[in-house]
Amino acid sequence: MSPEPIPTRNKEIEERFLAAYDAQIKSIFRFIYYRTGQEKEEAQELTQEVFMRTWAYLQESTRPIDDIRAFLFQVARNVIADRWRKHKSVIPWEEVDPKDEPHTPPHPHASLDLLILEQHLLKLPERHREILTLRFINDLSTEETGRILNMTSNHVAVLTNRALKKLRKLTPHLHEPT
């Protein structure tokens, strides 16, 4: 029997990946946003990179991905690390079309407490920021977080507590009964 030729396009995988895109784009974006320093433009760039890279992997690799969500988060961590390893590149001016510039609409209902919390989150060390983002903002369990960070869930729980403690120290006024 001759081996089947490898199809150049696999509709099923494409559809599944696009579905994963729709389901995960927001949480990946939020993860990168809070993890890197709360800059939309940069987070957008990196998020796009995450999905492109994952797609490239799916094209080339024969190993299936069993948990696409955890995989995307792992790629996101790699993308962030790569960006920092390189000297942070600047956008050459000629390449930017003003029409493509992201436009941030005003947020009429942002609560001040949340704004303050965001500011404080920025001050935490990265490891702590990352774990809080994964656990609460992305609402992942300790097991899932552990899989992404390559830790035991026990270790995740300990780190989470430590990070929460630190954040609580920074924001004493946020927990006063109002």
Next chain:
Amino acid sequence: MNQLEEQLKSLNSSPASEPDPRWIAQVRTKLAWVMENPGHVPLPRMIPLPKAHFRLRRMMFAISISLVIVMLAGSGITYAAQGALPDSLLYPVKIASEDVLIAITKDPMKRANLGLEFANRRVEEINILSKTNKLDADTASRVQTRYQTHVTATLLALPTLPQDQAQTVNESLSQDAKQHARITQALEMLTTTTSKEDTMEIKSSVKASLEKMRQLSEETSRAAQFLKEKARLPFKWNVKVETETDGKVHVKIETEEKGGKKKKEKIEFRAPAGVPFTATTTWPREEQGERNEEESSNQLSPSRVQATTTIWYNLDGPTTTSSQIQKQLEKMKRILKKGSLFQLQSDMRTDGGSIEQRVETKMEGSTTIHLESEDD
């Protein structure tokens, strides 16, 4: 205990981290396109891929142009073109020869200087045209765009240069940009005073171009000044130029200080637009003075600190009523009372003297909250 967790969870729907739906759709389209055209797009592996691609394109362009130039060079047209003004037939030759020169210049120092030289040319052109009343809207906007390109290229080249060369370029940049700001401002005034009814529209778009040029040169000169002052300190820095939807370009410098602590800072050089409203609060207040005493004693004299809150209210926003501004001020006062914003400030008080911190908040329209604190 659980309140903080709840709050963290609610960041999940924080508008600040909500991605733009248009962007989501855009990326999805890109992704679908990549899927439909396997092998057409080199999928990313390393980050600076698009840049390399871009460079190649530019090189191809330069080669094709340089063929034309070489052919023209024999006849001395390129030479003659060097003095051409934007309304001249030879002007495209001048522009093209500049592009070629930039494309074939490898030395970053020389490239930076070329950018500066060409920026000077643009200002000179616009100056002559404007004074002879030949400046139309189209030309103004074209020259302005090129001016932006040159200045941006020079700015972006700065961090790639060795320290002493960067200083030399920066020195000329600072002087030239100041000069440009002066000239464009004078021209702006000129356009305003000479405008007649029928030419109003043209004049106003010419003026808009001049304004953009002036705004960029002002920011550039401020940025250059900042770099000049910082020059002696050993620190890592990076220049960023950002374009807004309206085509305005803003200069930012990111610094990273390497001392005992790593500190990252982003400095913007834009002058605030809009109308300032100021509220002043004295801190700490008598009734809660003891609570924050320990924090303040580390860095500040235990004397009182006055926090002045200035809200720059953007007039372009859809809602500009004084009651809304009033409401915002009330809100600010409430936060100051709580002491929370003061905590934001206390981090900045490292240099001594009066320090400013800008917090861009995304609350209620595009508002910039400008915080200043001073020792009483």
